[in-house]
Amino acid sequence: MNAATLLTWLYPPAVRERWGEDIRHEMSASGIRSWPDTLAGAARLWLHPGDWPETCTGQTRRVVTVALFALTAATGLLLRSAEPSSTLKADIHHPATSLWLVPLLLGIGLAAPLPPLSGAALRNMTAAAVRTLAVPTAAVVALCLTAWSGMAERLTGFADTAAVTCYWLTLGFVALRLCVLVARIARTAALPTTRRLSTALLHIGTGLTLAASQNLLAMVRTTPHPGSLAESTALGLLAAMAISAGHDLRQKRA
Protein backbone atom coordinates (compact mmCIF):
# COMPACT_ATOMS: atom_id res chain seq x y z
CA MET A 1 0.00 0.00 0.00
CA ASN A 2 1.58 3.31 -1.03
CA ALA A 3 1.28 6.63 0.81
CA ALA A 4 -1.36 8.01 -1.58
CA THR A 5 -3.64 5.02 -0.96
CA LEU A 6 -3.01 5.14 2.79
CA LEU A 7 -3.81 8.87 3.04
CA THR A 8 -6.91 8.44 0.88
CA TRP A 9 -8.13 5.82 3.37
CA LEU A 10 -8.17 8.53 6.04
CA TYR A 11 -11.10 10.24 4.28
CA PRO A 12 -14.72 9.55 5.31
CA PRO A 13 -16.11 6.59 3.29
CA ALA A 14 -18.57 8.68 1.24
CA VAL A 15 -15.82 11.07 0.13
CA ARG A 16 -13.46 8.17 -0.53
CA GLU A 17 -16.01 6.37 -2.68
CA ARG A 18 -16.81 9.50 -4.67
CA TRP A 19 -13.35 11.09 -4.93
CA GLY A 20 -10.85 8.47 -3.73
CA GLU A 21 -9.43 7.66 -7.14
CA ASP A 22 -9.07 11.35 -8.00
CA ILE A 23 -7.40 12.13 -4.65
CA ARG A 24 -4.88 9.33 -5.25
CA HIS A 25 -4.23 10.57 -8.78
CA GLU A 26 -3.78 14.16 -7.59
CA MET A 27 -1.43 13.04 -4.80
CA SER A 28 0.66 10.90 -7.13
CA ALA A 29 1.02 13.88 -9.47
CA SER A 30 1.86 16.39 -6.72
CA GLY A 31 4.16 14.19 -4.64
CA ILE A 32 5.08 14.57 -0.98
CA ARG A 33 4.30 18.30 -0.81
CA SER A 34 0.57 17.50 -1.11
CA TRP A 35 0.54 15.29 2.02
CA PRO A 36 -0.11 18.02 4.64
CA ASP A 37 -3.02 19.46 2.64
CA THR A 38 -4.42 15.96 2.08
CA LEU A 39 -4.25 15.21 5.81
CA ALA A 40 -5.79 18.56 6.75
CA GLY A 41 -8.56 17.99 4.18
CA ALA A 42 -9.38 14.58 5.70
CA ALA A 43 -9.48 16.04 9.24
CA ARG A 44 -11.73 18.93 8.12
CA LEU A 45 -14.16 16.54 6.44
CA TRP A 46 -14.40 14.28 9.52
CA LEU A 47 -15.33 17.38 11.53
CA HIS A 48 -18.02 18.31 8.97
CA PRO A 49 -20.15 15.21 8.31
CA GLY A 50 -22.81 17.47 6.79
CA ASP A 51 -20.49 17.91 3.78
CA TRP A 52 -20.22 14.22 2.92
CA PRO A 53 -21.81 13.24 -0.39
CA GLU A 54 -23.99 10.21 0.45
CA THR A 55 -23.40 7.36 -2.00
CA CYS A 56 -26.19 5.29 -0.40
CA THR A 57 -29.14 6.11 1.86
CA GLY A 58 -28.28 6.52 5.56
CA GLN A 59 -24.53 6.29 4.91
CA THR A 60 -23.68 9.49 6.81
CA ARG A 61 -25.72 8.45 9.87
CA ARG A 62 -24.19 4.97 9.84
CA VAL A 63 -20.61 6.25 9.60
CA VAL A 64 -21.18 8.98 12.22
CA THR A 65 -22.67 6.38 14.59
CA VAL A 66 -19.59 4.16 14.27
CA ALA A 67 -17.26 7.19 14.53
CA LEU A 68 -19.05 8.28 17.71
CA PHE A 69 -18.48 4.87 19.29
CA ALA A 70 -14.84 4.94 18.11
CA LEU A 71 -14.43 8.31 19.83
CA THR A 72 -15.97 6.86 22.99
CA ALA A 73 -13.62 3.87 22.81
CA ALA A 74 -10.65 6.24 22.41
CA THR A 75 -11.87 8.13 25.49
CA GLY A 76 -12.07 4.86 27.42
CA LEU A 77 -8.48 3.93 26.50
CA LEU A 78 -7.28 7.43 27.36
CA LEU A 79 -8.93 7.35 30.78
CA ARG A 80 -7.60 3.85 31.42
CA SER A 81 -4.08 5.10 30.72
CA ALA A 82 -4.51 7.79 33.39
CA GLU A 83 -5.79 5.48 36.13
CA PRO A 84 -5.77 5.65 39.09
CA SER A 85 -7.14 9.21 38.86
CA SER A 86 -8.20 11.24 41.87
CA THR A 87 -9.99 13.82 39.70
CA LEU A 88 -12.03 11.74 37.25
CA LYS A 89 -14.21 9.19 39.01
CA ALA A 90 -16.92 6.88 37.76
CA ASP A 91 -18.43 6.17 41.13
CA ILE A 92 -21.81 6.93 42.76
CA HIS A 93 -20.00 7.67 46.05
CA HIS A 94 -18.25 10.63 44.39
CA PRO A 95 -21.11 12.36 42.50
CA ALA A 96 -19.30 15.67 41.99
CA THR A 97 -16.22 14.17 40.36
CA SER A 98 -18.32 11.63 38.42
CA LEU A 99 -20.65 14.23 36.87
CA TRP A 100 -18.73 14.25 33.57
CA LEU A 101 -19.92 10.68 32.94
CA VAL A 102 -23.64 11.61 32.87
CA PRO A 103 -23.70 13.52 29.54
CA LEU A 104 -21.27 10.98 28.08
CA LEU A 105 -23.58 8.04 28.90
CA LEU A 106 -26.62 10.03 27.72
CA GLY A 107 -24.84 10.62 24.40
CA ILE A 108 -24.00 6.94 24.00
CA GLY A 109 -27.62 6.02 24.75
CA LEU A 110 -28.94 8.50 22.20
CA ALA A 111 -26.59 7.27 19.47
CA ALA A 112 -27.16 3.55 20.00
CA PRO A 113 -28.68 1.88 16.92
CA LEU A 114 -31.98 0.21 17.85
CA PRO A 115 -32.14 -3.45 16.85
CA PRO A 116 -35.34 -4.56 15.04
CA LEU A 117 -37.72 -6.36 17.40
CA SER A 118 -38.08 -9.61 15.51
CA GLY A 119 -36.81 -13.04 16.50
CA ALA A 120 -34.83 -13.61 13.30
CA ALA A 121 -33.19 -10.19 13.41
CA LEU A 122 -32.25 -10.57 17.06
CA ARG A 123 -30.82 -14.05 16.37
CA ASN A 124 -28.72 -12.62 13.50
CA MET A 125 -27.52 -9.80 15.72
CA THR A 126 -26.59 -12.17 18.54
CA ALA A 127 -24.70 -14.37 16.07
CA ALA A 128 -22.85 -11.28 14.76
CA ALA A 129 -22.00 -10.26 18.35
CA VAL A 130 -20.67 -13.73 19.17
CA ARG A 131 -18.60 -13.86 15.96
CA THR A 132 -17.19 -10.37 16.50
CA LEU A 133 -16.48 -10.58 20.22
CA ALA A 134 -15.40 -14.22 20.63
CA VAL A 135 -11.68 -13.59 20.07
CA PRO A 136 -11.49 -10.33 22.11
CA THR A 137 -13.39 -12.03 24.96
CA ALA A 138 -10.89 -14.90 24.92
CA ALA A 139 -8.03 -12.37 24.94
CA VAL A 140 -9.51 -10.54 27.95
CA VAL A 141 -10.07 -13.83 29.82
CA ALA A 142 -6.44 -14.80 29.15
CA LEU A 143 -5.33 -11.38 30.39
CA CYS A 144 -7.39 -11.69 33.57
CA LEU A 145 -6.14 -15.23 34.26
CA THR A 146 -2.55 -14.00 33.87
CA ALA A 147 -3.20 -11.09 36.26
CA TRP A 148 -4.94 -13.27 38.86
CA SER A 149 -2.16 -15.86 38.75
CA GLY A 150 0.21 -13.20 40.10
CA MET A 151 2.68 -14.01 37.33
CA ALA A 152 2.65 -10.44 35.99
CA GLU A 153 3.91 -9.05 39.30
CA ARG A 154 7.05 -11.18 39.15
CA LEU A 155 8.03 -10.02 35.65
CA THR A 156 10.97 -7.65 35.19
CA GLY A 157 12.84 -6.00 32.32
CA PHE A 158 11.91 -7.05 28.78
CA ALA A 159 9.26 -9.53 29.96
CA ASP A 160 7.52 -6.79 31.95
CA THR A 161 7.57 -4.41 28.94
CA ALA A 162 6.20 -7.20 26.73
CA ALA A 163 3.40 -7.89 29.23
CA VAL A 164 2.43 -4.19 29.40
CA THR A 165 2.50 -3.96 25.57
CA CYS A 166 0.37 -7.08 25.36
CA TYR A 167 -2.11 -5.56 27.84
CA TRP A 168 -2.51 -2.37 25.78
CA LEU A 169 -2.71 -4.26 22.50
CA THR A 170 -5.51 -6.37 23.99
CA LEU A 171 -7.42 -3.28 25.14
CA GLY A 172 -6.95 -1.67 21.69
CA PHE A 173 -8.13 -4.86 20.00
CA VAL A 174 -11.24 -5.01 22.21
CA ALA A 175 -12.03 -1.36 21.42
CA LEU A 176 -11.60 -2.01 17.68
CA ARG A 177 -13.84 -5.11 17.72
CA LEU A 178 -16.53 -3.22 19.66
CA CYS A 179 -16.52 -0.58 16.88
CA VAL A 180 -16.74 -3.39 14.28
CA LEU A 181 -19.75 -4.77 16.17
CA VAL A 182 -21.48 -1.37 16.12
CA ALA A 183 -20.77 -1.16 12.36
CA ARG A 184 -22.29 -4.62 11.80
CA ILE A 185 -25.35 -3.87 13.93
CA ALA A 186 -25.79 -0.51 12.16
CA ARG A 187 -26.26 -2.33 8.83
CA THR A 188 -29.60 -3.81 9.89
CA ALA A 189 -30.70 -1.83 12.98
CA ALA A 190 -32.77 1.35 12.99
CA LEU A 191 -30.17 4.11 12.90
CA PRO A 192 -30.54 7.21 15.08
CA THR A 193 -31.91 10.27 13.28
CA THR A 194 -29.55 13.10 12.34
CA ARG A 195 -31.07 15.17 15.16
CA ARG A 196 -30.45 12.40 17.71
CA LEU A 197 -26.90 11.95 16.46
CA SER A 198 -26.08 15.64 16.67
CA THR A 199 -27.55 15.79 20.20
CA ALA A 200 -25.56 12.68 21.14
CA LEU A 201 -22.33 14.22 19.84
CA LEU A 202 -23.00 17.47 21.71
CA HIS A 203 -23.69 15.51 24.93
CA ILE A 204 -20.47 13.52 24.53
CA GLY A 205 -18.58 16.74 23.80
CA THR A 206 -20.06 18.27 26.97
CA GLY A 207 -19.02 15.26 29.06
CA LEU A 208 -15.50 15.36 27.69
CA THR A 209 -15.27 19.12 28.24
CA LEU A 210 -16.35 18.60 31.85
CA ALA A 211 -13.72 15.87 32.27
CA ALA A 212 -10.97 18.05 30.76
CA SER A 213 -12.03 21.02 32.93
CA GLN A 214 -12.05 18.87 36.10
CA ASN A 215 -8.54 17.70 35.29
CA LEU A 216 -7.30 21.23 34.64
CA LEU A 217 -8.88 22.55 37.84
CA ALA A 218 -7.20 19.78 39.84
CA MET A 219 -3.89 20.68 38.19
CA VAL A 220 -4.25 24.32 39.17
CA ARG A 221 -4.83 23.32 42.81
CA THR A 222 -1.94 20.86 42.96
CA THR A 223 1.47 20.50 41.32
CA PRO A 224 1.06 20.35 37.52
CA HIS A 225 1.99 16.94 36.13
CA PRO A 226 2.90 16.44 32.44
CA GLY A 227 0.70 13.33 32.30
CA SER A 228 -2.36 15.23 33.55
CA LEU A 229 -1.71 18.04 31.10
CA ALA A 230 -1.47 15.57 28.21
CA GLU A 231 -4.67 13.86 29.37
CA SER A 232 -6.55 17.17 29.62
CA THR A 233 -5.32 18.21 26.18
CA ALA A 234 -6.38 14.89 24.64
CA LEU A 235 -9.80 15.06 26.34
CA GLY A 236 -10.17 18.66 25.15
CA LEU A 237 -9.32 17.64 21.57
CA LEU A 238 -11.82 14.77 21.64
CA ALA A 239 -14.44 17.17 23.06
CA ALA A 240 -13.75 19.71 20.30
CA MET A 241 -14.11 16.98 17.66
CA ALA A 242 -17.44 15.78 19.07
CA ILE A 243 -18.85 19.30 19.46
CA SER A 244 -17.70 20.40 16.00
CA ALA A 245 -19.23 17.34 14.28
CA GLY A 246 -22.44 17.63 16.34
CA HIS A 247 -22.77 21.33 15.54
CA ASP A 248 -22.17 20.68 11.82
CA LEU A 249 -24.84 17.95 11.72
CA ARG A 250 -27.30 20.26 13.50
CA GLN A 251 -26.64 23.04 10.95
CA LYS A 252 -27.05 20.61 8.06
CA ARG A 253 -30.38 19.47 9.45
CA ALA A 254 -31.52 23.08 9.77
Next chain:
Amino acid sequence: MHSNDAQMLVLTVLADRPLHGYAINTAIEELTGRRLGPGSLYGALSRLEGRGLIQPADEAADPQERHRTMQITDAGRDQLRAELQQMARISAAGLRALGVNPA
Protein backbone atom coordinates in the same frame (compact mmCIF):
# COMPACT_ATOMS: atom_id res chain seq x y z
CA MET B 1 -5.64 29.18 0.48
CA HIS B 2 -8.86 29.48 2.51
CA SER B 3 -11.49 26.80 1.94
CA ASN B 4 -14.06 29.41 0.82
CA ASP B 5 -11.57 30.63 -1.78
CA ALA B 6 -11.19 27.05 -2.99
CA GLN B 7 -14.97 26.73 -3.27
CA MET B 8 -15.21 29.95 -5.26
CA LEU B 9 -12.41 28.89 -7.60
CA VAL B 10 -14.16 25.57 -8.23
CA LEU B 11 -17.46 27.33 -8.94
CA THR B 12 -15.68 29.77 -11.27
CA VAL B 13 -14.10 27.09 -13.44
CA LEU B 14 -17.26 24.97 -13.45
CA ALA B 15 -19.33 27.98 -14.56
CA ASP B 16 -17.60 27.65 -17.93
CA ARG B 17 -18.20 23.92 -18.49
CA PRO B 18 -18.56 20.59 -16.62
CA LEU B 19 -15.19 19.12 -15.64
CA HIS B 20 -13.82 16.16 -13.69
CA GLY B 21 -11.66 16.53 -10.55
CA TYR B 22 -8.21 16.65 -12.13
CA ALA B 23 -9.39 18.95 -14.96
CA ILE B 24 -10.94 21.30 -12.38
CA ASN B 25 -7.54 21.66 -10.72
CA THR B 26 -5.80 22.17 -14.07
CA ALA B 27 -8.30 24.96 -14.93
CA ILE B 28 -7.65 26.52 -11.49
CA GLU B 29 -3.90 26.35 -12.15
CA GLU B 30 -4.40 28.16 -15.48
CA LEU B 31 -6.45 30.80 -13.67
CA THR B 32 -4.31 31.38 -10.57
CA GLY B 33 -0.90 29.93 -11.39
CA ARG B 34 -1.05 27.20 -8.73
CA ARG B 35 -2.92 23.98 -8.13
CA LEU B 36 -5.04 23.39 -5.06
CA GLY B 37 -3.91 20.62 -2.71
CA PRO B 38 -6.01 17.42 -2.86
CA GLY B 39 -7.54 18.13 0.57
CA SER B 40 -8.61 21.65 -0.40
CA LEU B 41 -9.95 20.64 -3.81
CA TYR B 42 -11.93 17.56 -2.84
CA GLY B 43 -13.05 19.12 0.43
CA ALA B 44 -14.43 22.04 -1.60
CA LEU B 45 -16.11 19.67 -4.07
CA SER B 46 -17.74 17.71 -1.22
CA ARG B 47 -18.95 20.89 0.50
CA LEU B 48 -20.29 22.39 -2.73
CA GLU B 49 -22.11 19.18 -3.59
CA GLY B 50 -23.49 18.95 -0.05
CA ARG B 51 -24.86 22.49 -0.42
CA GLY B 52 -26.39 21.68 -3.82
CA LEU B 53 -24.17 24.18 -5.67
CA ILE B 54 -22.64 21.54 -7.95
CA GLN B 55 -23.86 18.10 -9.04
CA PRO B 56 -22.62 15.12 -11.05
CA ALA B 57 -23.01 15.84 -14.77
CA ASP B 58 -24.58 12.45 -15.44
CA GLU B 59 -27.44 11.96 -12.95
CA ALA B 60 -28.39 8.58 -14.44
CA ALA B 61 -25.04 6.96 -13.74
CA ASP B 62 -24.27 4.79 -10.73
CA PRO B 63 -23.66 6.97 -7.61
CA GLN B 64 -20.15 5.57 -7.15
CA GLU B 65 -19.26 5.90 -10.82
CA ARG B 66 -20.54 9.38 -11.51
CA HIS B 67 -17.79 11.08 -9.56
CA ARG B 68 -15.83 12.04 -12.61
CA THR B 69 -17.56 15.03 -14.13
CA MET B 70 -19.27 17.74 -12.10
CA GLN B 71 -21.38 20.66 -13.24
CA ILE B 72 -22.56 23.84 -11.57
CA THR B 73 -26.26 24.05 -10.58
CA ASP B 74 -28.53 27.10 -10.93
CA ALA B 75 -28.12 27.73 -7.18
CA GLY B 76 -24.34 27.55 -7.70
CA ARG B 77 -24.49 30.14 -10.50
CA ASP B 78 -26.57 32.47 -8.30
CA GLN B 79 -24.13 32.05 -5.40
CA LEU B 80 -21.11 32.66 -7.64
CA ARG B 81 -22.71 35.73 -9.21
CA ALA B 82 -23.51 37.22 -5.79
CA GLU B 83 -19.99 36.60 -4.47
CA LEU B 84 -18.26 37.94 -7.60
CA GLN B 85 -20.43 41.08 -7.57
CA GLN B 86 -19.54 41.64 -3.92
CA MET B 87 -15.85 41.12 -4.70
CA ALA B 88 -16.11 43.53 -7.66
CA ARG B 89 -17.57 46.22 -5.36
CA ILE B 90 -14.80 45.67 -2.79
CA SER B 91 -12.17 45.65 -5.53
CA ALA B 92 -13.48 48.90 -7.06
CA ALA B 93 -13.56 50.60 -3.64
CA GLY B 94 -10.01 49.45 -2.87
CA LEU B 95 -8.66 50.60 -6.22
CA ARG B 96 -10.39 53.99 -5.82
CA ALA B 97 -8.84 54.37 -2.37
CA LEU B 98 -5.42 53.64 -3.89
CA GLY B 99 -5.98 56.19 -6.64
CA VAL B 100 -6.04 53.54 -9.35
CA ASN B 101 -8.75 53.68 -12.00
CA PRO B 102 -10.49 50.31 -12.24
CA ALA B 103 -10.29 49.01 -15.82
